[in-house]
Amino acid sequence: MKTVTADINDVLIDCQSLWKVFGDKSAAAMKSIKERGLGKKEVLKEYNCVVGVSEASLQVRRGEIFCIMGLSGSGKSTLIRLLNKLITPSAGKVLVKGRDLAALSPVDLRQMRARNIGMVFQSVALLPHRTVLENAAFGLEVQGITKPERNKTAVAALEKVGLADWVNRYPGELSGGMQQRVGLARALASDPEIILMDEPFSALDPLIRRQLQDEFRQLTKALGKSAVFITHDLDEAIRIGDRIAIMKDGVIIQTGTAEEIILNPADAYVAEFVAGISRLHLIKAHSVMRSVAEFQQSAPNSDIASLARTTPDADIDELITLTMQSERDAIAVVDNGQIVGVVTPRSLLMGVKGPSAHDLPAASTNWS
């Protein structure tokens, strides 16, 4: 994992070694984990407690969409609830905009939730006896904002998600995808800096899901919001996320951009996940190119200056197209007017296939 070099003001959410242990004797179990290094199985056996999240650290930066990907039971839904203290951590710290959630008074915590952190749920949770408009304005109503004002804001939020014509309908009259848009509008209406998305699109059919994924990304970027997005679908995480954290058994096993994770999976578990992902649009020229010296060594007669040229950010799909159009079997990668590397058919094949699973460390077993 890369160290965070950004300014501390740019980190909106900072989780430091978060733990959540569920059960009646969770405090004692937590103590034993810290002191004796108890594992998940022993905790269950000795204390009848379940470890939901263990030693999770992550930073969400301003303007970033941060995806947390994991299968069911991986602790991702618990982790996102720790971020606005819907669940209180057993150990560790959550700083939101530099403020420790544990140190906030109930009033301040409510303020923080109402103003700074929006949340969208998988179940949508629209009040069935209220219209779409009233649902979208619900957060503002809770904050005590007057009806004309909150309706104006809610209508604007509904316009952003494309539901301006549905304001006076009831949730029951809307399709699943539209209901989830109302959920998003409700979160956006309070104008929070951070939006927590708890598997919002998981229950939708694939076509609608894709459409909402793209719209969500565009909208979040256009409005300059930051988001934490939970999903069990790696495709979704790659489509939406600027960075992705992969969770398994309560542990974050890898954090990075989609390209970083696909090129360098941390262990066999991650490798297995990324194996099915199409790499064509994810792997860029700078990751697969060979150095100029290496290229000249293997092909001494080749004139580098006359090769077709491309940028370091060109993806494999573009590189293949270029290679097929070109008469030569190599492409020069140019950055700032300098040739920084050469992409050969051999490096393209490597890029498409990726490293084989045998070369990687086995799936981490410290928690299983």
Add this chain to the structure above:
Amino acid sequence: MDSSGFIDLFDEWTDSALEWVSDNGEFLFDSIRQVLEGLYAGILWLLELPPFYLIALIVALVGWRLVNVWFALLSGVALALCFSMGLWPETMSTLALVLTATTLALVIGIPIGIMAGFFPALDRFMEPGLDLIQTLPPYIYLLPAIALLGYGPATALIATVIVAVPPAIRLTSLGIRMTPKEFIELGEALGMTPAKMFFKIRLPFALPSIMAGINQSLMMAFGMVVIAGIVGSGGLGETIYGAIRTLDIATSINGAIAIVVLTMVLDRITQSAARLGTGRKS
């Protein structure tokens, strides 16, 4: 000591305890009686103020708004029938009894039910008591009431309230406990205060159940108010009880018809009000 001796002792003890309460609590029971009779008299006065056709018309209009046209016509005609049988004053005093008793039962039952919904321990504690109230034959409550409050509507009211309270408590508590978890989470994520959570999330979701509780309380009250005819409640219960004693079958059937009309009209109206009050479904 054989068992009959023990039972005799128990009975003696019960009797003397009741006597003691009745002797020493005279002031308390007198004031309870006055309050109950005052309430009843007030509601009865309101119901007897307009002529019968105005009441029938109001009921029909409400029925038309809440149920449908056919129900409205039918209920209007049925109430006119009560008048033509010469039972209008009795019908109104029965209605006054039921309304007074149900109102009291709800004033007691709904707050207790809300508390029980929040504190499962209270719910578990009350459960056997509520079971007992609901399984004992209802006229049991008339005896201690008559000993303490004497013959008259106050006794009928107390017994009726006792019978009508359990459904209100049970269904209110159930409604509060059944708030869907995701909406509690939504409320918390939106930064709601506990009070706002109650009024904006818990109560709206509990409303269908509370409404069902109100309807059930009302039905229990109707059942009891007829039985309470024995203790001089007045109204249709007493009419029927008197008719039975004199073997006046025709009058007892008239009284029964009037009861059925009143019960069905109120049942349908409160049920529809509950459906309407809880918003649209689907």
